[in-house]
Structures are given as C-alpha cells and as structure tokens.
Amino acid sequence: MSAIHYPATSLKPHRDESLLNGHLWIFSGALQQPPRWVENGGVLDVKSATGQFIARGYYNANTDIAIRILTYDADEDIDLDFLRRRIRSAQALREVFDPAHTNAYRLINSEGDGLPGLVVDRYADVLVAQIHTAGMERLRPLVIEALMLETGARGILLRNDGQSRRREGLQIEEPIIASGDVPEQVQVRENGVSFFVDFWQGQKTGFFLDQRDKREALRKYTRGKRVLNCFSYTGGFSVYAALSTPPAQVTSVDISAPAIDASRQIFAMNGLDISNHQFIVADVFDYLAEARDKGEFFDVVVLDPPAFAKSQGARTQALKAYRRLNLLGMQVLKPGGILLTCSCSGVVRMDDLLGAVSLSAQRLHRSVQLLESYTHGVDHPIHIAMPETAYLKSVFCRVQ
Numbered sequence: 001m002s003a004i005h006y007p008a009t010s011l012k013p014h015r016d017e018s019l020l021n022g023h024l025w026i027f028s029g030a031l032q033q034p035p036r037w038v039e040n041g042g043v044l045d046v047k048s049a050t051g052q053f054i055a056r057g058y059y060n061a062n063t064d065i066a067i068r069i070l071t072y073d074a075d076e077d078i079d080l081d082f083l084r085r086r087i088r089s090a091q092a093l094r095e096v097f098d099p100a101h102t103n104a105y106r107l108i109n110s111e112g113d114g115l116p117g118l119v120v121d122r123y124a125d126v127l128v129a130q131i132h133t134a135g136m137e138r139l140r141p142l143v144i145e146a147l148m149l150e151t152g153a154r155g156i157l158l159r160n161d162g163q164s165r166r167r168e169g170l171q172i173e174e175p176i177i178a179s180g181d182v183p184e185q186v187q188v189r190e191n192g193v194s195f196f197v198d199f200w201q202g203q204k205t206g207f208f209l210d211q212r213d214k215r216e217a218l219r220k221y222t223r224g225k226r227v228l229n230c231f232s233y234t235g236g237f238s239v240y241a242a243l244s245t246p247p248a249q250v251t252s253v254d255i256s257a258p259a260i261d262a263s264r265q266i267f268a269m270n271g272l273d274i275s276n277h278q279f280i281v282a283d284v285f286d287y288l289a290e291a292r293d294k295g296e297f298f299d300v301v302v303l304d305p306p307a308f309a310k311s312q313g314a315r316t317q318a319l320k321a322y323r324r325l326n327l328l329g330m331q332v333l334k335p336g337g338i339l340l341t342c343s344c345s346g347v348v349r350m351d352d353l354l355g356a357v358s359l360s361a362q363r364l365h366r367s368v369q370l371l372e373s374y375t376h377g378v379d380h381p382i383h384i385a386m387p388e389t390a391y392l393k394s395v396f397c398r399v400q
C-alpha cells in the first residue's frame with residue numbers, strides 16, 4: 001500500500017494506449033485538463049478516463065511532455081527507498097564492467113534506467129550527475145542521499161548546465177559539489193586504456209562514455225595504419241589506435257584547444273611518444289578540404305561530430321552537413337580504407353547516416369561495404385517502448 005496520498009489527474013478516453021507498453025511520457029494533449037493544483041515537478045497519480053490508476057509520475061506545465069512516469073505500481077511511493085531500488089538495479093547492470101579494466105561508465109541513463117530526467121556518470125569513485133527536469137530537481141536531496149548510500153562514491157559533482165533545464169523552468173547552474181569531496185579531475189580506465197577526466201569543465205560530464213564499444217571495435221582496424229580521428233575531443237579513439245600493435249600513426253583534429261592539450265597529456269599517460277602523432281586544433285571541415293587538396297590519404301578515418309541537429313526543424317540542414325562531412329572524409333580515405341562514421345543527433349536516423357555515406361560513395365564512384373553497426377554501449381540502456389530516446393548511430397565501412 002502506498003503510504004502517501006498523491007493528487008491525481010485523468011487522461012482523455014483512449015489516451016492510455018501508448019502507456020500499455022510501458023512508455024514513460026504523457027503529452028499535455030492527453031490530459032482531460034491541466035492539473036493546476038499540482039506544482040511543476042510535483043508527483044501525481046495518472047488515472048484513466050474511467051478513474052482506474054495507471055501510473056505515478058511527475059508533472060510540468062511548461063513542457064509538451066506533461067508527465068514523466070516513475071512507476072506503474074500503485075503501491076510504490078516516490079521516496080528514498082524508491083530511488084535506492086532504481087539505483088541498485090542500474091548498478092547491477094553495470095556489473096558487466098570489470099573495474100580492473102573499466103571504471104568509467106554511465107550509471108543512470110534517465111528513462112532507460114527508470115529515472116527520467118536523471119543522468120549519472122561514474123568516474124572511478126566520483127559521480128557526476130545531471131538533473132534535466134523539474135520533477136527530478138524536486139527529488140534532488142533524496143537523489144543525492146540515495147546515490148551516496150548505494151554507490152560508496154567519494155563525492156558527487158552536479159553539472160546542471162544542460163540547456164533542457166530552461167524549457168523545464170529551471171536555472172542553468174555552475175558545477176557544484178552536492179556531497180562528499182570531488183577532486184579537480186580523476187584518472188579512469190576504459191578497456192584498460194587510461195584517461196583523465198575533467199568533469200568540472202569538460203564537455204558533457206567530461207567524457208564521451210557512449211563511444212566506449214566503438215573505441216574498442218576500432219582497435220582491430222588500426223594495427224600499423226595511418227589513422228585520422230576527426231572531432232577527437234580528448235583523444236578517445238586516437239589513444240586506442242595508437243596503442244594497437246603494431247602502433248598506428250594518429251592524427252587528431254578538434255576545434256577545442258583545451259581538448260587537444262588534454263589528448264597530448266593522455267597519450268603521454270599511456271606511455272605513448274607524442275612526437276609520433278599529430279595533434280591539430282582546427283575546424284574539421286577546413287582541415288579535410290585542405291588535406292584533400294594536398295593529396296593526403298589515411299587508412300582509417302573516424303568522423304564523430306557533435307549533434308548537427310538538436311530539433312526536427314534543423315534536420316534538413318543537418319543531413320546536408322552529414323553528407324558534406326562524409327564526402328570530405330571519403331576523399332582522404334585510401335581505396336580499401338576503413339571509415340567509422342557516427343551521428344549523435346536524435347532526429348537523424350540510421351538510414352539517414354547510411355544515406356550520407358552511400359551518396360558520397362556514388363559521387364566519388366567508390367563502393368562501400370557495411371561492416372559493423374552500433375548504437376550506445378550497455379551502460380546507455382534504452383527503454384524498449386521509447387526508441388525516441390536513442391540518439392547514437394555508428395557504422396564501420398570499407399570504402400573501395
């Protein structure tokens with residue numbers, strides 16, 4: 001039995017169908033009337049048009065997604081124990097990682113782990129959390145307490161700087177220590193490769209954990225090769241390639257000077273001689289055009305750009321950018337070379353990405369073999385009823 005009495009709101013007739021498969025969003029148009037008596041972020045019960053309990057979630061009048069569901073169980077209260085159970089379940093999934101090899105991973109992936117609006121990344125003994133919704137913000141003290149109790153972390157850094165917070169009516173915050181102690185940065189291992197993570201200032205929570213499995217998959221193609229890593233950030237793909245046997249000769253290109261500086265240090269930390277590799281601060285589009293004009297060629301090209309489209313409206317422009325980028329990437333790829341191309345734009349589908357590769361190949365009269373395709377790693381689980389929360393597509397191709 002639920003110990004707490006929650007306010008309730010009702011759906012219009014037949015609007016509960018999408019919820020039958022466990023989807024966690026209710027759009028404002030599905031509600032009989034906006035529950036004005038509930039504050040933004042407040043927890044409420046959702047009932048069918050005939051008054052049957054369907055689910056319990058939190059409400060926000062500011063957003064199209066009016067309610068994000070936390071539980072379908074009428075007896076489950078939204079309290080510290082609820083959060084602890086969800087965190088334990090998430091942690092059990094991450095036991096796939098042997099900490100001797102990998103101690104950096106996403107611990108909580110929002111809806112994918114049954115905690116909408118909450119992202120928590122683990123870097124060794126430090127957690128970096130991001131709260132994206134008003135509902136999760138109201139649970140913040142409990143979330144922090146539950147994380148400390150369940151994970152044995154040394155401290156939690158809150159990076160509440162995601163732009164989605166504005167839509168929710170929340171402030172963008174400076175990074176703050178929410179609990180325990182958090183150092184300047186930590187050293188982590190990923191598949192036995194060492195990185196340091198600057199979670200105070202780095203992009204996202206400091207590292208692109210969602211590319212772990214692709215970085216591992218890349219290794220087999222880079223032995224003794226000349227590799228170009230575009231949008232290299234702190235050198236994730238680059239270090240893996242440079243560590244292959246025989247080692248690859250790697251060129252890393254990113255527009256961010258601090259990221260390129262960090263990648264030099266990360267190479268050195270892994271015992272690599274940085275004088276064997278190139279580190280370039282540049283716009284990738286300019287770099288590729290120049291390399292093409294100079295007749296430079298690589299055996300392996302990695303294209304892992306930032307999201308070119310953040311909304312449906314930006315899709316057409318984004319598709320053009322993906323086509324241009326893949327064409328340029330292919331122009332510096334030797335015949336028989338390997339192209340790893342990625343898109344982290346939610347509105348760009350796998351077939352769009354493949355289309356960009358295919359069109360580029362047609363224009364250059366080259367043929368493409370699709371070798372491997374990936375989404376996110378296992379630490380970014382996607383709720384099966386919510387494919388719209390998946391965003392990452394990555395494919396390995398051989399281009400003749």
Ligand code: SAH
Nearest residue numbers: 208231232233236254255256283284304306
């Ligand atoms: N592959 C990386 C993550 C890439 S994230 C990893 O595995 O860690 C995208 C990167 O693209 C960011 O580092 C950002 O600084 C860089 N970037 C964005 N626009 C760019 C541009 N036009 N040219 C070069 N780099 C760019």
